[in-house]
Amino acid sequence: MSSVKSSQDLTDDLCDALLTPADREAMLRLLRDLCTPAEVHSLAERWHVARLLTTGMSYREIHEATGVSTTTVVRVARFLNQEPHQGYRDAIAALEARDADR
Structure with a gap:
């Protein structure tokens, strides 16, 4: 499996991750890790x-x-x-x- 992904694949992956938090606190934890x-x-x-x-x-x-x-x-x-x-x-x-x- 190649670790090189296209820009679109990376963006799709990020979108999938941003859809996972179930509540505000979980989203804030993810944002604090990402940004x-x-x-x-x-x-x-x-x-x-x-x-x-x-x-x-x-x-x-x-x-x-x-x-x-x-x-x-x-x-x-x-x-x-x-x-x-x-x-x-x-x-x-x-x-x-x-x-x-x-």
């Missing part, structure tokens, strides 16, 4: 910006409220609104649906 504290913080900031963008806050308001760079706000907005992946949108919709069921 540096700065990387976890950066991911959390991007997620926070995505949520704020869906409330209608302006880029400048988000920057002033969070301290996140306007470059990051613009990047998150681009992925939220223009890129075809729609990962932010899917996750936000799933959380909204979950919260509506509670």
Whole structure:
């Protein structure tokens, strides 16, 4: 068995691993093993910006409220609104649906 994997195989493996935690605490342990504290913080900031963008806050308001760079706000907005992946949108919709069921 070859230990050399394609970029897609590595990404698929990572996605499978990210699907394994059963709760928030398990996910946090996995993130802490996978990422540096700065990387976890950066991911959390991007997620926070995505949520704020869906409330209608302006880029400048988000920057002033969070301290996140306007470059990051613009990047998150681009992925939220223009890129075809729609990962932010899917996750936000799933959380909204979950919260509506509670």
